[in-house]
Amino acid sequence: MEFDRRKFLELGALGLGGLSFSSFLSSCLKKESVLGQQFDQVIFITTNGGLSHLDSFDYKPKLEKYHGNSIQLQTKNGLSNARIIKSPFKFKQYGESGKWVSEVFPKLAGIVDQLTFVHSMTANSPNHTRALSLMNTGTSIPGYPSVAGRIIQNIGTRNKQLPGFFVLLDSSKSFPVNGEHNWRSSLISPQFNGVVIPSSGQPMADLRKLSSLQLKEQREQIKLLTELNSIYNQKNDFAAKLEGRSQLFSLALESQTEILKTLDTSSESQATKNLYGLEQKPTHHLAKQLIRARRLVENGVRFVQVYTGGANTDDSWDFHEDVAAHKKMAEGSDRPIAALISDLKQRGLLEKTLVVCAGEFGRLPTEDSDSANKGHTGRDHNASAFTLFMAGGNLRPGFSLGSSDEIGLSVEKNPISYHDIHATIFQSLGIDLATLKGQQNDPILDFIKKQGRSIDQLFS
Amino acid sequence: MRKIRKKKLSAENQIIKAYRLILGRTPNKEELSIAKKFLKAPNGHRDSFEVFIKTLFSLNEFIYLG
Numbered sequence: 001m002e003f004d005r006r007k008f009l010e011l012g013a014l015g016l017g018g019l020s021f022s023s024f025l026s027s028c029l030k031k032e033s034v035l036g037q038q039f040d041q042v043i044f045i046t047t048n049g050g051l052s053h054l055d056s057f058d059y060k061p062k063l064e065k066y067h068g069n070s071i072q073l074q075t076k077n078g079l080s081n082a083r084i085i086k087s088p089f090k091f092k093q094y095g096e097s098g099k100w101v102s103e104v105f106p107k108l109a110g111i112v113d114q115l116t117f118v119h120s121m122t123a124n125s126p127n128h129t130r131a132l133s134l135m136n137t138g139t140s141i142p143g144y145p146s147v148a149g150r151i152i153q154n155i156g157t158r159n160k161q162l163p164g165f166f167v168l169l170d171s172s173k174s175f176p177v178n179g180e181h182n183w184r185s186s187l188i189s190p191q192f193n194g195v196v197i198p199s200s201g202q203p204m205a206d207l208r209k210l211s212s213l214q215l216k217e218q219r220e221q222i223k224l225l226t227e228l229n230s231i232y233n234q235k236n237d238f239a240a241k242l243e244g245r246s247q248l249f250s251l252a253l254e255s256q257t258e259i260l261k262t263l264d265t266s267s268e269s270q271a272t273k274n275l276y277g278l279e280q281k282p283t284h285h286l287a288k289q290l291i292r293a294r295r296l297v298e299n300g301v302r303f304v305q306v307y308t309g310g311a312n313t314d315d316s317w318d319f320h321e322d323v324a325a326h327k328k329m330a331e332g333s334d335r336p337i338a339a340l341i342s343d344l345k346q347r348g349l350l351e352k353t354l355v356v357c358a359g360e361f362g363r364l365p366t367e368d369s370d371s372a373n374k375g376h377t378g379r380d381h382n383a384s385a386f387t388l389f390m391a392g393g394n395l396r397p398g399f400s401l402g403s404s405d406e407i408g409l410s411v412e413k414n415p416i417s418y419h420d421i422h423a424t425i426f427q428s429l430g431i432d433l434a435t436l437k438g439q440q441n442d443p444i445l446d447f448i449k450k451q452g453r454s455i456d457q458l459f460s
Numbered sequence: 461m462r463k464i465r466k467k468k469l470s471a472e473n474q475i476i477k478a479y480r481l482i483l484g485r486t487p488n489k490e491e492l493s494i495a496k497k498f499l500k501a502p503n504g505h506r507d508s509f510e511v512f513i514k515t516l517f518s519l520n521e522f523i524y525l526g
Contacts, residue, residue, distance in 0.1 A: 229521075
């Protein structure tokens with residue numbers, strides 16, 4: 001990059017001194033991503049509540065040594081003393097990569113050589129609402145467009161008869177924190193909203209055929225609506241949003257039978273049902289949602305987000321009370337997640353599907369003081385270090401990027417933020433971050449473009 | 461709808477009446493011709509005038525304030 005006299009004078013004239021100059025320097029140093037298009041679609045599995053990296057995939061033998069020692073650290077209640085606690089689970093090495101995995105994830109341990117880990121994830125807040133918002137939208141202020149919605153806005157979706165973005169919820173009836181803000185299109189057109197599907201009951205509450213109107217008649221009506229609307233839209237400056245509403249009607253019309261057919265898991269073979277654990281109790285819900293996720297991407301849906309865990313502490317990964325309870329959540333999710341990756345692979349879909357699995361943050365190596373009072377050992381939130389894993393395409397299999405310190409409290413090497421993960425997702429879908437399109441006056445768009453850096457070294 | 465139907469109006473006048481009642485204005489030429497075409501088209505068992513009225517209530521113009 002060249003910088004001429006004029007640029008230097010500009011920098012001086014701005015009077016921001018060190019700040020502007022250092023950001024100018026960092027923009028000179030920032031490497032452009034060379035990652036071309038790798039994937040057609042994404043399945044993002046969200047371990048909602050904050051899966052403990054220390055009890056799953058980031059093995060810290062030192063926790064055993066320091067068990068019971070007090071350290072001073074920053075918690076969400078301020079600076080306080082807390083006792084280090086070891087993991088209640090045994091760890092073993094698996095695969096050719098020799099990856100250490102907790103005993104409660106035996107199936108994922110079995111395919112660990114196909115996974116790519118990032119052990120140096122950081123979030124900007126140890127608070128569920130802010131961290132989950134950051135993960136889904138790229139900003140910790142809830143209410144801006146989801147990253148998935150931006151993807152559809154930029155490159156559309158492959159099957160025009162289905163919405164481009166689905167959100168599959170866990171058995172819990174409750175939405176994750178921030179509710180709809182996690183998948184809302186917000187400033188951008190409503191056709192980029194996530195379509196929410198619960199794991200039981202009617203897949204879509206309002207999606208049933210009107211007995212009185214034939215499909216042909218419905219088409220006629222939507223045509224009339226679209227034609228009359230377009231006359232009105234032309235006269236309005238918020239026409240883009242209104243146009244989106246019309247397109248949403250057409251999409252709803254065309255997808256009403258298609259969605260139900262795609263979400264129906266009953267036609268799957270017994271072998272597939274067994275692989276995911278569809279008929280077993282602990283795995284039933286996530287198995288169903290992950291089979292649906294596979295069916296959706298198979299049918300050309302661009303982005304599927306699957307939640308494991310709801311908003312309540314007792315049915316999510318948010319274990320303040322008792323670390324050992326991770327076992328219960330792992331029992332419900334280990335097998336279906338491993339099955340999804342194997343199933344995508346055997347169908348040749350893993351080549352073009354990026355699978356990501358992570359929560360909004362990790363957990364502290366120390367005991368949550370609230371749980372100690374109740375005679376348990378739980379862990380509080382940790383935004384300074386946690387683990388994410390991916391699978392698919394040309395991701396380096398069995399590779400682990402970055403590391404946390406010896407007790408997993410904070411990142412030691414290669415800090416990675418969700419901005420970087422988003423940049424990697426955009427870039428690997430063939431969207432050049434620099435030319436990412438958005439709405440006018442969207443304050444977050446520029447932020448997303450500038451904050452993230454695609455992690456090209458994850459790919460071979 | 462009964463109010464519009466009761467009087468023996470021509471199709472065109474029914475459309476104008478419906479626009480006045482629901483949207484508070486008279487339809488322009490283009491809108492009139494689109495509506496007329498819709499009402500004339502052969503339809504199934506469903507009363508197309510009823511569908512037309514329901515559609516007016518779903519218009520962007522009815523739902524959003526410009």
